[in-house]
Amino acid sequence: MRKVIVTFVLALVIGSLAQANAQTPAGSDQTNVPTNQKVIKDPAEYNAYVNALNMKDPAGKGAAMEAFVAQYPQSIVKVDALQEAMAAYQGANNPAKVRELAKRILAEDNKNVRALAIVTFFDRSEAKTPDDFNKVKAEAETGLSSIDGWSKPEGMTDPDFAKLRTQMKAIFAGAAGFASLQVKDYAAAQKNLLQAIEADPTSLEAYYQVGISYLKSTPLDKKGFWYVAKAYNMAVAMNNAAGAKAINGYGAAEYKRFHGGTDGWDAFRDGVAAQSAPPAEIAVTPAPKPEEIACKAVQDNDPATLSFADFEFILQFRDSGAACNKEAAEKVWTTVQNKQKDSKGEQAKLRLPVKVIASTEDSIDAAMTEDNQAANKADLHIVMEKPMAKAATVGTTMDVIGIISEYKPNPFMFTMTHGELPAAAKKPPVKPPVHRPATKKK
Numbered sequence: 001m002r003k004v005i006v007t008f009v010l011a012l013v014i015g016s017l018a019q020a021n022a023q024t025p026a027g028s029d030q031t032n033v034p035t036n037q038k039v040i041k042d043p044a045e046y047n048a049y050v051n052a053l054n055m056k057d058p059a060g061k062g063a064a065m066e067a068f069v070a071q072y073p074q075s076i077v078k079v080d081a082l083q084e085a086m087a088a089y090q091g092a093n094n095p096a097k098v099r100e101l102a103k104r105i106l107a108e109d110n111k112n113v114r115a116l117a118i119v120t121f122f123d124r125s126e127a128k129t130p131d132d133f134n135k136v137k138a139e140a141e142t143g144l145s146s147i148d149g150w151s152k153p154e155g156m157t158d159p160d161f162a163k164l165r166t167q168m169k170a171i172f173a174g175a176a177g178f179a180s181l182q183v184k185d186y187a188a189a190q191k192n193l194l195q196a197i198e199a200d201p202t203s204l205e206a207y208y209q210v211g212i213s214y215l216k217s218t219p220l221d222k223k224g225f226w227y228v229a230k231a232y233n234m235a236v237a238m239n240n241a242a243g244a245k246a247i248n249g250y251g252a253a254e255y256k257r258f259h260g261g262t263d264g265w266d267a268f269r270d271g272v273a274a275q276s277a278p279p280a281e282i283a284v285t286p287a288p289k290p291e292e293i294a295c296k297a298v299q300d301n302d303p304a305t306l307s308f309a310d311f312e313f314i315l316q317f318r319d320s321g322a323a324c325n326k327e328a329a330e331k332v333w334t335t336v337q338n339k340q341k342d343s344k345g346e347q348a349k350l351r352l353p354v355k356v357i358a359s360t361e362d363s364i365d366a367a368m369t370e371d372n373q374a375a376n377k378a379d380l381h382i383v384m385e386k387p388m389a390k391a392a393t394v395g396t397t398m399d400v401i402g403i404i405s406e407y408k409p410n411p412f413m414f415t416m417t418h419g420e421l422p423a424a425a426k427k428p429p430v431k432p433p434v435h436r437p438a439t440k441k442k
Contacts, residue, residue, distance in 0.1 A: 048068050059088070062088035062089040062092060079105060079109055085097075086102060086115070112146075113147060133183050137185075140192075141176050144173060169196075169199040170203065173192045178193075190210055190217075194210060197210065202234075204240075207231040211231060225282060227278070229268060229269040258287065261287075264284075295324035298314060298331055299324075303331050303334075308352075312379060312412050315412065316409045316412045350403065352380070352400055352401075353397065354368055354380060354399070355396070356395060362388075363383050366380045367380070385402075388421070399422050402416035
């Protein structure tokens with residue numbers, strides 16, 4: 001596949017290269033020679049150039065043009081000869097030589113659009129490090145700026161030249177956008193990739209990459225979902241099943257990360273197919289923030305039905321700044337206090353199962369919720385009413401009894417006072433065996 005792409009790009013760049021006009025040697029009739037035409041004054045140089053130009057074998061022509069440049073390094077048509085050699089090697093299906101000639105041309109003319117396009121393409125395909133990507137970005141941006149001052153090649157029609165300029169712009173903008181994306185310059189990636197899409201609206205790659213750049217931006221730009229979905233639909237239309245699967249997987253994952261679930265992704269993705277541009281408002285809602293979930297938990301449920309894990313989650317957002325979080329915390333704290341009252345409404349101790357995280361004779365740091373127990377993270381500090389005979393063993397699970405008197409939201413910690421351990425159940429006394437006197441034999 002890579003070889004096909006290389007061949008296509010080289011053909012695009014070089015295929016429109018107009019044949020150079022046969023240069024007129026000194027002493028011939030130059031009445032109709034255009035004023036901007038280069039004139040070779042040395043007949044021997046002229047003959048060498050024309051002989052190379054008229055060769056039919058592509059590889060032979062490329063070698064002959066290189067030989068011409070070696071023989072006449074100061075020739076007025078040196079760059080023309082290098083371009084002819086580059087085109088000939090493309091015809092000979094020799095991309096390595098095409099690349100070599102492109103670099104030689106840039107050494108003579110660093111803004112040669114065709115040579116820049118070829119070098120940029122090859123460098124992009126091989127880039128792996130940040131330095132590589134920055135090099136590609138610089139080359140592509142030079143190409144974009146050079147297009148504006150690019151003169152129409154002799155013999156090319158205006159429509160053909162306009163088409164060629166657009167194609168070149170797609171190559172350079174796509175490369176600049178890709179390289180910017182790799183070095184996480186998302187603003188530059190968006191600018192360049194949108195230019196690439198404008199130049200080539202069929203570029204699935206540009207749609208996908210600009211989508212990624214929007215989704216990776218801080219803050220995330222929801223237009224990224226639209227562009228990724230558009231790339232997916234383009235892949236489907238091209239019967240590119242593997243590409244569609246990969247793009248959909250990425251889009252669904254980012255959608256879930258933002259929205260909180262994949263519900264609605266398929267409908268959104270499929271709806272983009274008929275759209276030509278992203279709408280003013282992208283219909284993707286963000287997932288609720290944890291503090292919003294805490295508010296809703298109390299709004300939608302009786303706090304008395306919630307677990308201690310729920311209590312901790314809600315109470316930790318008490319000071320978030322939202323009125324609903326403060327109100328929710330107050331309701332939950334009241335519920336915790338109500339759990340510590342007897343049938344007469346008087347203070348009573350609460351019995352809770354915990355895992356010991358740390359302990360002294362006077363206190364225990366313990367984990368109540370499953371998550372904190374698994375993480376060995378304390379969420380309950382127990383102040384014992386009386387010193388224990390010895391510290392509780394770390395890692396053991398046990399019940400504790402006491403009164404939860406306060407809590408700290410962040411990092412979260414309940415404090416239990418008047419702590420005690422349940423009394424060990426007493427074993428019934430062991431009765432001694434009954435000794436019966438032996439029966440006397442008569």
